[in-house]
Amino acid sequence: MIANNTGIIIPKQNGNLGWPIRWELLMRYRLIEIVALWEGRLTTNHLCNSFGIARQQASKDINAYLREVAPGNLVYDSKLKGYKPSDTFTPKVTSGLADEYLHALASTKDFAHTFSQLDLGFAHTEMLTPPLRQVNPDILRTLVQAARDGKKIDMGYVSLTSPDEESRIIAPHTLVCTRLLREKPRFSRFCA
Numbered sequence: 001m002i003a004n005n006t007g008i009i010i011p012k013q014n015g016n017l018g019w020p021i022r023w024e025l026l027m028r029y030r031l032i033e034i035v036a037l038w039e040g041r042l043t044t045n046h047l048c049n050s051f052g053i054a055r056q057q058a059s060k061d062i063n064a065y066l067r068e069v070a071p072g073n074l075v076y077d078s079k080l081k082g083y084k085p086s087d088t089f090t091p092k093v094t095s096g097l098a099d100e101y102l103h104a105l106a107s108t109k110d111f112a113h114t115f116s117q118l119d120l121g122f123a124h125t126e127m128l129t130p131p132l133r134q135v136n137p138d139i140l141r142t143l144v145q146a147a148r149d150g151k152k153i154d155m156g157y158v159s160l161t162s163p164d165e166e167s168r169i170i171a172p173h174t175l176v177c178t179r180l181l182r183e184k185p186r187f188s189r190f191c192a
Contacts (some may be wrong), residue, residue, distance in 0.1 A: 024051070025061065025064075026093060027051070028047055028051055028053075028058075028061045029061070029065050029069055029092075029093045030093050030094050030100075031046065031047065031050055031051075031104065032046075032047070032061070032062060032065050032074075033070075033073075033091055033092065033093055033094045033096075034094055034100050034101050034104050035104075036073075036074055036083060036084065036085050036089070037085055037089065037091065037094075037096060037101070038098065038101035040084055040085065041077075041080050041082045041083070041084055042062070042074065042082050042083040042084070043081065043082040043083075044058035044059050044062065045058075046058075047061060047062070062074070062083065069092050069093060070090070070092040070093075072086055072088055073085065073086055073088075073089050073090065073092070074086060074089070143172050143175065144175060146171075146172050147172040147173050147174065147175065150171075150173075151171075152169050152170065152171045153169065153170050153171075153172065154167060154168070154169050155167070155168055155169075155170060156168075
């Protein structure tokens with residue numbers, strides 16, 4: 001096992017020191033942990049519906065997770081007809097944060113919106129999202145390019161407290177995206 005820079009433990013496979021797990025398998029392992037931890041019940045249907053894989057592959061992935069990544073993390077409950085977290089459950093490929101579950105739900109809703117017939121297995125859950133803000137691609141592209149290239153931008157700024165536009169020069173460095181706010185943390189100064 002090796003720890004990546006987030007502290008998540010990932011097993012080495014075949015003695016290779018590179019990326020130890022195929023991306024799609026890591027995503028399935030992550031969903032296994034997220035669903036088991038936050039819903040308390042994991043079935044092969046979660047994996048089948050989310051990744052479009054056969055039940056046999058889903059069962060193989062759960063068993064590989066239990067054998068190679070997190071022995072003892074899940075126990076099969078015949079009443080639930082699925083796996084539940086054991087008393088000693090410890091996240092191995094996730095951080096164990098609610099944000100991971102909420103992000104999975106939000107992604108599910110994004111996919112379900114685009115593909116209306118897609119059922120990813122998150123029943124009895126609804127994700128409320130704020131209204132979408134239309135952002136002009138030319139403006140966002142300019143900000144991203146300025147951040148990447150270390151350039152400054154002369155822009156108009158209107159505050160919430162004053163309707164008067166002011167000219168400002170900003171030096172964007174990071175694009176921050178949350179569900180509620182999109183803005184550039186920046187160093188700015190007034191133009192003379």
